[in-house]
Structures are given as C-alpha cells and as structure tokens.
Amino acid sequence: MTTSEPASGNGNGGAAPGELLLKVEGVTAGYGGGDILKGVSFTVARNEIMCIVGPNGSGKSTLLSTISGILRPRTGEIAFLGDSLVGLAPRQILGKGVVLVPQAHSLFAEMTVRENVEMGAYTVRDPALVRRRRDEIEEMFPLVRERAADKAGSLSGGQQRLVELARSLMLDPSLIVLDEPSIGLDPPTRRTVFQMVRLMNEQGRTILLVEQNARAGLKLSTRGLVLENGRVRLTGTGREILEHPEIGSLYLGGAVSSTPAG
Amino acid sequence: MSARAPVRALLVVLGIVILGVFPLVFSNPTTTSIAFFTVVFMVCASAWNMFAGSSGYIALGHAVYFGCGAYALTLLANHLGFAAGWGVFALVPVAGIVAGLIAIPTGLIALRARRHTFVVITIAFMFIFQLAAFNLGFTGGSSGLQPPTPLWSVKTYNDNFYYVIALVLLATVALSWLVRRSRFGLQLLAIRDDEERARGLGVRVGRVKLTAFILSAIPVGMAGGVYAYFLGQIFPQFAFDPLFDLSIALMAFLGGLGTVAGPLLGALVLESLQQYFTVQYGASQAYLIIYGALFLVVVLLLPRGVIPSVEELISRWRSRSGAPEPEPGETGRTGGGVVEAGAR
Numbered sequence: 349m350t351t352s353e354p355a356s357g358n359g360n361g362g363a364a365p366g367e368l369l370l371k372v373e374g375v376t377a378g379y380g381g382g383d384i385l386k387g388v389s390f391t392v393a394r395n396e397i398m399c400i401v402g403p404n405g406s407g408k409s410t411l412l413s414t415i416s417g418i419l420r421p422r423t424g425e426i427a428f429l430g431d432s433l434v435g436l437a438p439r440q441i442l443g444k445g446v447v448l449v450p451q452a453h454s455l456f457a458e459m460t461v462r463e464n465v466e467m468g469a470y471t472v473r474d475p476a477l478v479r480r481r482r483d484e485i486e487e488m489f490p491l492v493r494e495r496a497a498d499k500a501g502s503l504s505g506g507q508q509r510l511v512e513l514a515r516s517l518m519l520d521p522s523l524i525v526l527d528e529p530s531i532g533l534d535p536p537t538r539r540t541v542f543q544m545v546r547l548m549n550e551q552g553r554t555i556l557l558v559e560q561n562a563r564a565g566l567k568l569s570t571r572g573l574v575l576e577n578g579r580v581r582l583t584g585t586g587r588e589i590l591e592h593p594e595i596g597s598l599y600l601g602g603a604v605s606s607t608p609a610g
Numbered sequence: 611m612s613a614r615a616p617v618r619a620l621l622v623v624l625g626i627v628i629l630g631v632f633p634l635v636f637s638n639p640t641t642t643s644i645a646f647f648t649v650v651f652m653v654c655a656s657a658w659n660m661f662a663g664s665s666g667y668i669a670l671g672h673a674v675y676f677g678c679g680a681y682a683l684t685l686l687a688n689h690l691g692f693a694a695g696w697g698v699f700a701l702v703p704v705a706g707i708v709a710g711l712i713a714i715p716t717g718l719i720a721l722r723a724r725r726h727t728f729v730v731i732t733i734a735f736m737f738i739f740q741l742a743a744f745n746l747g748f749t750g751g752s753s754g755l756q757p758p759t760p761l762w763s764v765k766t767y768n769d770n771f772y773y774v775i776a777l778v779l780l781a782t783v784a785l786s787w788l789v790r791r792s793r794f795g796l797q798l799l800a801i802r803d804d805e806e807r808a809r810g811l812g813v814r815v816g817r818v819k820l821t822a823f824i825l826s827a828i829p830v831g832m833a834g835g836v837y838a839y840f841l842g843q844i845f846p847q848f849a850f851d852p853l854f855d856l857s858i859a860l861m862a863f864l865g866g867l868g869t870v871a872g873p874l875l876g877a878l879v880l881e882s883l884q885q886y887f888t889v890q891y892g893a894s895q896a897y898l899i900i901y902g903a904l905f906l907v908v909v910l911l912l913p914r915g916v917i918p919s920v921e922e923l924i925s926r927w928r929s930r931s932g933a934p935e936p937e938p939g940e941t942g943r944t945g946g947g948v949v950e951a952g953a954r
Contacts, residue, residue, distance in 0.1 A: 418810070442812050470811075470813065
C-alpha cells in the first residue's frame with residue numbers, strides 16, 4: 349500500500365508542458381501463444397491528448413492493458429517520467445499517477461455514485477485529502493453531487509461515463525488512459541464526455557485514449573497514432589492523420605475533412 | 611444525510627442505554643437469561659454480517675469459530691487452573707484470538723472458491739470440526755467438557771454474564787461500523803458488487819476478503835467462550851451446530867444484510883422469540899415453524915430486509931411530503947450544462 353499513495357498534485361506539479369511523459373519502446377505483448385502487439389513504439393508528451401485509432405483486432409485495448417499493468421509485455425520497455433512500468437502491478441502503476449478508465453460499465457452498479465467515486469482513491473489513507481479531492485471533483489462534475497446517494501446502476505450510460513471520468517481524477521493522476529470513452533453513447537452525450545476530456549486536459553492532465561470513432565477521437569486530440577496488426581502504421585497530429593489519403597480511405601470512410609464530426 | 615444524523619445518534623444512545631439498564635428494569639432471571647442469549651446472537655449476527663453482508667460471501671460455517679471459542683475458553687480455564695469467577699472472563703479475548711487464528715487456514719481454503727462453492731466448503735468445515743470434537747481426546751468426545759462454574763446467586767450470575775456479553779456486543783458493533791465506513795469497507799462492497807472489477811481497480815481482493823473473514827470470526831469466538839462459560843458445559847453438537855449457522859444468517863437477512871443495525875434487529879427479534887417459545891412451550895423446536903413463516907413474510911414483502919425497506923419507505927414518504935423531486939432528465943442536463951460552461 350505504501351507505493352500507491354500519491355499525496356498531492358500529480359496533475360499539475362512537476363515538469364513543464366511538452367516534457368516526455370510516457371515512452372513505449374519495442375513493446376511485444378499478447379495473450380496465450382500469439383503476439384498481439386509486435387514491437388510498438390511511441391511517446392506521449394505532457395499535456396497532450398493522444399488518440400490511438402485502428403481497426404478491430406489491431407491491438408488498441410491490448411496496448412492500454414499493457415501500459416496499465418494488467419498485461420505484462422514480453423519484450424520492450426514502458427517508461428513513465430523515466431521510471432520503468434514493466435513488471436509493476438496495476439496498483440503500483442496507479443500510484444505513479446497513471447489511471448486507466450476501462451471500456452464502458454466499469455462502475456459498481458450496486459454502490460452509490462459517491463462510493464464509486466471514493467473507490468477511485470481507496471489507496472489514499474488520508475480521509476481529509478479524499479474529502480478535498482471529492483469536493484473538487486463534485487465542483488467539476490455537478491452530477492456526482494446531485495446523484496451522490498443514488499446507485500450507479502440507476503444512471504444513464506452517459507452519466508455513468510461522467511462518473512467514471514470523475515472517479516479517475518480521485519488520485520490526481522498525470523496520465524489518464526481512456527479505453528473507448530464514447531462507446532455506446534449517442535452523439536450529444538459523446539460531445540459532453542469529450543468536452544469533459546478536453547477540460548481535464550486543460551487542467552494539466554495528459555490523456556491517452558483509444559477511440560473506435562476515429563474521426564471524433566482524432567478531432568479531439570492533439571496527436572494521433574494509427575495501429576495496424578499490432579504495429580504503429582502512422583503517427584502525427586490529429587489533422588495529419590485525418591487528412592492522410594490512405595488512412596482516410598481505409599479507416600475513416602474517405603473524404604474526411606469535408607464530413608462534420610461529433 | 612445531515613438530517614438523519616441526529617436521529618441516528620439518538621437511536622444509538624437509546625440503544626446503549628436500553629442495553630445498560632435492561633437487567634435493572636427486568637430483573638426476573640428468566641428474562642435476563644433470554645436477554646443473555648439474545649445478546650450472544652446479536653454479537654454473532656453482527657460479526658457474521660461484517661464479512662458476509664459486506665462481501666456477499668454467504669458463509670454458513672461460523673459455528674466453527676463459535677465452537678472453537680467455546681472449547682478454547684473451557685480448555686484453557688480447566689488446564690490453567692482458573693478458579694470459577696470473574697478471572698475466567700479474561701480468557702474471552704483469548705477465545706476470540708483462537709477463533710481468529712483458526713479462521714486463517716479455513717478462510718484461506720474456503721475463499722479460494724466463489725459463491726456457491728464457498729458456501730458448501732464452509733458448511734463442510736463446520737461438520738469436520740463437529741466430527742473432530744466428537745472424536746478427539748482433548749475435547750472430551752460426546753460427553754463434552756465442563757468449565758468451572760461460578761457460585762453466584764442466580765440474579766448475579768445472569769447479570770454478570772449479561773454485562774460481559776453486552777461489552778463484547780458494543781465492541782463488535784463499533785468494529786462493524788468502522789469497517790462499514792472505512793476504505794477497507796469500501797473495498798469489501800466493491801468485491802460484493804463485482805469482484806473482477808474490484809481486482810481491475812487494483813484491490814487486493816484475496817487479502818481484503820481474508821482479513822474481513824478473520825475479523826468476523828473473532829467476536830463469534832468470544833461469544834462462544836462466554837456462552838460455554840454461562841452454560842457450564844459444552845458438547846460437540848451444540849458448539850458446532852448447523853442451526854447456529856442458519857440462524858445468524860437468517861437474522862442478518864431479516865434485519866437487512868450489509869447494514870450495521872439490521873443483524874442486531876434480526877437477532878433481537880428472532881432469538882428473543884425463540885427463547886420465549888422454548889420457555890413457554892418447551893424445547894420442541896416449534897420455533898422453527900415460526901421462523902419459516904416469518905421468513906416467508908420477509909422474502910415476499912421485504913426482500914431486502916426490514917431496515918433497508920423501512921428506510922426506503924421513509925425517504926419515499928419524505929420526498930412526497932417535502933420538496934418535489936427533480937425531473938429525471940434534469941440532473942443530466944445540469945451536468946452537461948455546467949460541463950459546457952467549464953469547458954469554455
């Protein structure tokens with residue numbers, strides 16, 4: 349328990365914007381026999397919103413699982429602020445300020461909204477700190493305060509996503525890893541969720557997200573990465589990828605720049 | 611929540627006062643003896659609920675810890691040459707520790723399994739311990755053991771035992787309340803809701819479950835010790851009794867599983883009722899019919915138990931008579947609206 353208690357200010361303290369936050373180098377990983385990731389390398393700088401896109405089975409979710417410690421890479425290196433994350437338990441990685449928000453429905457349905465948010469900081473021993481963070485988060489997400497005593501399972505899909513985002517802030521993380529934040533949401537709700545992601549980014553948090561809705565994800569992001577068959581096909585700014593002729597026709601249904609996105 | 615807090619505080623104070631003055635007001639030995647047994651079961655149901663109600667693992671073998679506490683106190687009092695009297699009560703915490711120690715290996719084994727398999731393993735443990743108590747030499751086999759018997763008057767005897775078990779109850783309820791409100795309790799609730807999800811958040815589920823299991827065995831062991839000393843004799847079939855396992859679980863279900871007050875209410879109603887029937891109509895086990903009927907009523911009308919159902923009724927009544935509830939869509943809109951304002 350000692351390793352996983354960031355006392356305060358991971359989000360904004362420390363180094364300047366643009367500094368290298370996460371470095372993934374030559375990562376090979378997979379379940380069972382085969383490799384899903386085949387030598388993936390990329391970097392994420394502080395204050396970026398980096399979006400990973402790619403077809404089904406390209407290894408997007410596997411990559412996030414590997415970064416957050418759920419899956420151990422077979423080869424390669426993952427470094428966060430210069431410290432290796434390889435071999436650390438998810439809990440220890442959480443303690444370093446890297447928080448994963450898993451794909452939809454990760455709340456505890458029978459627990460209240462407030463209990464769910466507090467679960468985000470169950471490793472923090474100082475109750476005053478937990479209360480302070482909770483107050484800040486309730487300020488940012490009024491929904492969390494309004495529905496505090498309601499069971500999380502009684503919220504709509506979009507509201508649950510917002511509570512998941514709120515929960516991820518309880519450890520005051522530097523890097524928030526989002527797995528398909530817009531999955532299953534209607535366009536207006538998706539816009540609300542993306543606005544919240546942008547707000548979190550404006551508050552000094554770096555975001556790494558995987559998005560099935562590639563166009564919307566890339567529009568939200570400062571940089572994008574195309575994953576194909578477990579290899580990095582292309583990296584660049586969100587706009588560069590959106591306008592790349594081949595990528596556009598392969599994954600984004602072509603004629604990208606002219607189509608309005610969510 | 612803030613409106614409820616003073617009411618709760620008042621109820622707690624009232625409960626403690628009633629617990630304290632009960633034998634002074636109702637001094638009839640039959641009544642105080644019923645009160646003693648009732649408080650024993652309040653301790654056990656509350657402790658059981660601390661693990662099972664919070665984690666969702668319905669253990670049906672806590673008689674193991676009750677019996678081990680009973681045998682531990684009796685064996686230690688006899689072998690260490692304790693004179694009958696107050697001194698033996700010093701062994702009550704030791705009985706709790708012995709139960710806690712036995713909960714380590716049994717818990718480690720049982721908690722490797724989930725849900726139904728877990729339940730079956732806990733039942734199996736109970737019968738293994740009963741069988742061992744029948745067959746091992748140091749337990750006295752089927753003729754059981756006798757702890758020293760204090761030579762107090764009937765009234766003093768009942769009162770002394772009552773106040774000792776009342777202290778154990780206060781400690782157990784305090785522990786249960788602390789667990790419910792702690793980070794540890796939050797992790798238990800998360801396990802009850804979805805163990806894999808809790809593991810995914812980094813909760814050390816194995817360690818949390820085992821700790822709660824051990825914590826819940828300790829007060830049950832202490833109650834077993836006091837119970838054996840009160841009865842002045844202990845037999846395998848009463849120390850390791852399957853009906854005990856069912857009773858404490860049913861008490862928690864009746865009052866409200868997972869709540870602090872629920873098991874206390876359940877034990878208060880069921881155990882006092884059972885004792886009363888036994889006194890009135892002899893040990894015919896006719897109370898089992900009443901148990902069955904009562905549970906049918908609860909399952910049909912109040913499936914979540916009395917306390918959560920009553921709380922729901924009160925909050926529904928309040929929202930109807932007080933301020934109108936927000937429209938279902940309103941909260942969502944508010945959330946979205948402020949998000950937009952913040953994003954600008």
